[in-house]
Amino acid sequence: MQSAKGKVTTQEQIRARAKELLEQKLVTAVLGFREGSLPGTVVPTLVTKPEQSDSLVYDERCLHNLAAYLPRLKHKGKLAVIASGPTSRSIVNLIKENQVKRENLYIIGVAGPEFHHKDTKAPSVRNRSRGTPNPVLCDEMVGDKAAEPAEDDYADIAAFEKLSPEERWQELTEDLSRCIRCYACRQSCPNCYCPTCFVDSSQPQWVGRTTDDSDTIMFHIMRAMHMAGRCVECGACARACPMGIDLMRLNRKVALIVRDRFGHVSGMSLDTPLPLACFQTDDKQEFIR
Amino acid sequence: MTSRIVTKKDFSRFVAGLAKQAELWAPMKLKDADGSRFGRVKDAREVCFDYLNTKLPVKELFFPQRELLFTFKTGTRESVQPPQPVAERIVLGVRPCDAAALLLFDRVFMAEPLPADRQPLSAKEDRKSEIVDCRSFVDPYYQQRREKTTLVGLACNEPGPACFCTALAGSPHGSAGLDLLLVDIDERYLAVPTTDKGEKLVTGLPEAKKADEEKAKQLAEAAGKTMKFALDMAGLKSRLDQGFESDAWDELALPCVNCGVCTYVCPTCHCFDVTDEEHKGKGARLRTWDSCQFALFTRHASGHNPRPTGKDRMRQRTLHKFRYFPEAHAGLGHDPDRRHVGSCPAPLMLCVGCGRCIVECPAGIDLRETLCTLEERIKDAVQTAECKVQKAK
DSSP, X not given: OXXXXXXXXXXXXXXXXXXXXXXXXXXXXXXXXXXXXXXXXXXXXXXXXXXGGGGBOOSTTOOSOGGGGTGXXXXXXXXXXXXXXXXXXXXXHHHHTTSSOGGGEEEEEOOOGGGGOSSOSSOOOXXXXXXXXXXXXXXXXXXXXXXXOOOOOOHHHHHHHTSOHHHHHHHHHHHHTTOOOOOHHHHTXXXXXXXXXXXXXXXXXXXXXXXXXXXXXXHHHHHHHHTTTTOOOOOHHHHHOTTOOOXXXXXXXXXXXXXXXXXXXXXXXXXXXXXXXXXXXXSOOTTOO | OOOEEEESTTHHHHHHHXXXXXXXXXXXXXXXXXSEEEEEOSSGGGOOOOOSSOSSOGGGGTSOSEEEEEEEETTOSTTOBOOOOOOOEXXXXXXXXXXXXXXXXXXXXXXXXXXXXXXXXXXXXXXXXXXXOGGGOOOHHHHHHHHTEEEEEEOOSSOOTTOOGGGGTOOXXXXXXXXXXXXXXXXXXXXXXXXXXXXXXXXXXXXXXXHHHHHHHHHHHHHHHTOOOOOOHHHHHHHHHHOTTOTHHHHHHTTOOOOSHHHHSOSSOOOEEEEEEEETTEEEEEEEEOOTTXXXXXXXXXXXXXXXXXXXXXXXXXXXXXXXXXXXXXXXXXXXXXXXOOSOOSSOOSOOOOOHHHHHOTTOOOHHHHHHHHHHHHHHHHHHHHHHHHHHO
């Protein structure tokens, strides 16, 4: 896809388009990625001058969900943003939740970075949804589309559910007990834009501030609940976690429940209402007895 | 003091010997995740020396993320109970950067009272003894752990791509702050004691030969050479004095998501929060790590926040390390008994160059890049300003 001979790479196309958009003053800045200092790292960056466009990179390393930056860049005017499948789904949610305005965004769609790997054809990124490599909402598409993968079977969740309740609890607590409460998961998540997070509330203090299991588990379970119907399974939280906690297990389980109960897959369309933010007469109500 | 030799064949026996003398702590592999962390060793085989840096620095053994200050029963003063005293400990496998960081911690948590000639002049004669300076406070929790712990270091022969201890007066084979330093020389460890406490751990072991010490010296030199980053720290500090309002901060703070990773994995970050937890008349006062990157960190009771944006908080962390701390600790003398950083040329930065913040940053921010950008941009801004002044004249 990328380095085919004689073909313009996706990265080159992104640079060219960023330059044009800035020169024509169609956007005030382009939110993308630049080279990082350590091998294998890239850094989210905001390019404001056409001549800086060549600092933009796009390849398999560009896994951050750039939508997380959009709510706090609201004051910057109209922004262009590089968006793969999961990022575009997060943007859809942010628009629906009134955090960004559609008309203030110019979405440059690309196939997921995992499909821009230099030498492999079988991308596999831990903790990332296999559902949507291509953007669901964009103003233009740069580079080729990736082949749509088979529908997500949530085999990982099914396997976890086969364990006994005791085994599940043990695995969850062992995993979450490594949490150091740095909130890298929350801060890297496009859904977490609350001005004051429930864990930061001190009057009343809903959640203890220690790293005791009871406090960390409370935080993660409450966060997962807040993700219901909103998480797009981009995996940004799990990749941000310095302690290697498998955060997607909780998020994917919640996403699966929402899919099964409401027939809703998060962030796929601007038109469908958020399932937990609306009431419909055909909602399942068998829990009311 | 005489250097000695521990062969790798005998290493588990050496470790088991240490475990008999005191509680033994060492880096251990994390379960189900990459990396290692200091843990209580029950079996010598659990010790993992295959690490560049532990995920969390050794500070967590002296300044734990969750610390019980005391327990209480509501309604009575008498029922306040201090926590259990800490046992004697040996910590094995401390990297020289982490040990150097503890010397900085000592300045914060247990510096001695200021001598009379450094007391503020305005203080009244009879009140002098009551004056509490931030540098005269001794934290009993930290002090107890520090005094009951013997530190056994492990020299770095292969620093990583994010390491830059040499830029901060450190060394991959440095022994400052340690009681004993182990250097991996092929099939053996060269054990270099730096204190009596350290020497006791290796008495009876065979003495090192000159060739062993020579080999260690070569390794130290080679390791030092792999770290290319160098910055004139005194110059940087004066630049930062001028650059609080520099527009470079906007750019540098853009990728920062304001999580607390950099502060929690940092061996020198030491901010904390204190909370009370109470249930049915029984309670506890707890001290937990806090981070200047969080919005709550400086929010006043009135609701006003002097550092409302991510940029303010990112700048705060950088300036605390490279401007405020060196300012607060400038000119404080070297005290050999307390093993403070003595040979460290001023200014004394609140950073030891372990590189953890660079490796773990979810946005890929590199502190070295940040410092270089600031240095350049502030220099440019100052020069432009000077030009303007000259032209105006």
